[in-house]
Amino acid sequence: MINTLRAMALFALSSIASIRSTSLPPYPFQVEDGVIKNSEGMIVDMQCVNWPGHMETNLPEGLQMQPLEMIVDLIVASNLYNSHNPELIDEGLGRIFQTVAEALGEKGVYVLMSNHVSKSSWCCSFDDGNGWWNDEFFSPDAWLDSLTGMAKLMEGQSNVIAMDLRNELRTDKIGREEQIDDFMKYVPAAIDAVLEGNPDLLVFVSGLSYDNDWSFLEEGRNSDEWEQALVSKKSNVVFESHIYSWSPFGDISPGESCDNLTFDEHLSWPVRNGFPMVLSEIGTSIDAYEETDLTWLNCVRDFILEWRLGYAMWLLTGSYYFRGGELNAPDSFGLLSTDLSGYKSMDIIDKNREMQWGGDSA
Numbered sequence: 001m002i003n004t005l006r007a008m009a010l011f012a013l014s015s016i017a018s019i020r021s022t023s024l025p026p027y028p029f030q031v032e033d034g035v036i037k038n039s040e041g042m043i044v045d046m047q048c049v050n051w052p053g054h055m056e057t058n059l060p061e062g063l064q065m066q067p068l069e070m071i072v073d074l075i076v077a078s079n080l081y082n083s084h085n086p087e088l089i090d091e092g093l094g095r096i097f098q099t100v101a102e103a104l105g106e107k108g109v110y111v112l113m114s115n116h117v118s119k120s121s122w123c124c125s126f127d128d129g130n131g132w133w134n135d136e137f138f139s140p141d142a143w144l145d146s147l148t149g150m151a152k153l154m155e156g157q158s159n160v161i162a163m164d165l166r167n168e169l170r171t172d173k174i175g176r177e178e179q180i181d182d183f184m185k186y187v188p189a190a191i192d193a194v195l196e197g198n199p200d201l202l203v204f205v206s207g208l209s210y211d212n213d214w215s216f217l218e219e220g221r222n223s224d225e226w227e228q229a230l231v232s233k234k235s236n237v238v239f240e241s242h243i244y245s246w247s248p249f250g251d252i253s254p255g256e257s258c259d260n261l262t263f264d265e266h267l268s269w270p271v272r273n274g275f276p277m278v279l280s281e282i283g284t285s286i287d288a289y290e291e292t293d294l295t296w297l298n299c300v301r302d303f304i305l306e307w308r309l310g311y312a313m314w315l316l317t318g319s320y321y322f323r324g325g326e327l328n329a330p331d332s333f334g335l336l337s338t339d340l341s342g343y344k345s346m347d348i349i350d351k352n353r354e355m356q357w358g359g360d361s362a
Helices: 068-076 093-106 140-153 176-197 224-232 263-267 291-307 346-354
Strands: 002-006 008-012 030-032 035-037 043-052 111-115 160-164 202-206 237-244 277-283 310-313 319-323 326-330
Touching: 043 068, 043 277, 068 093, 093 111, 093 140, 111 140, 111 202, 140 160, 140 176, 176 202, 176 224, 202 277, 237 263, 263 291, 277 291, 291 346
Parallel strands: 002 043, 008 043, 043 310, 111 160, 160 202, 202 237, 237 277, 277 310
Antiparallel strands: 030 035, 035 043, 319 326
16 A cells, blocks of 8 residues: 655755655654555655755744745645744744644654755855865764754654755765765765664665766775665665756757656666665756746656656745845745745646655545
8 A cells, every 4th residue: 555645845954854644654664675664564655845944044944924834734735824933933943943843743744854054055066065075064073963963853753754864965076986985984874873863764865966876886886884784774774866957867858758868877776776766856947947847847757657756846935034145035946936825836736746656645
């Protein structure tokens, strides 16, 4: 039996992603037979949207525009509520994230925490100091401690079911072989760090080159620590990848075959080798999308359905508290309007629904 769960992701220094159901299926989740299952053995189809919180305020975006309950209701496509959130004003950041996660749980939404950046800022580039181990703001020791700490912080909330290790690993300062060696050194330690904080969490692992590449796992540089983690932690490990309209998988025009795109070549290693994968960021401009964008989304949909992947749209909110010197700065990729009062495009929402392979919601 398949349990379809709609999900959202909340990104910050450490952050959150979640899954939607009319009732919360049994926790914890685990990986078995190459798919994610709940504790009753039901297959989980992760259908998600990213809710960013990684900018300078360190807060989930949009809480100045609409009440928390209303934003959550838009995520779950339920009734809207007209209430405010004064209880958040004087709370610390940890408690704010807990409060948002609790509100999501009350509406049947699970949460995936994502470690987006170390220094709060717009993401991502090669020179932002957040992209690679030992970059200016990316201390491996501090990173490992933060993964354990955030996992412990959310341990008591049963709708927080997963954590990713790091968003879009990237560097242009070292070659591919050294990048693979660093991955093999640090990622197994990070898996252990998360599970030290909460052994019941799923651990999402991202690939190289802005999370656009898993082909390096076929190049013979895998460490013993990595191979051991894939065996001993197999019930916890989920692979993730990102696909944007500009990602290096080729171009597609209306009427052309999706075979022109190289998703399989770069991204399919995990699913070909018995691991689940989630496309944890899928994005294109919603303010100015064209027929080419819809064609591209159809190809992404086909890739998802072929391999039964989870996915998360980037992004939920149509504006930021503060970005590039501008207050309430709009984001053209946001599913919601600038004031978070409703969805921008039902065409894109319909495309999102076409990506769901898991059957009816529980």
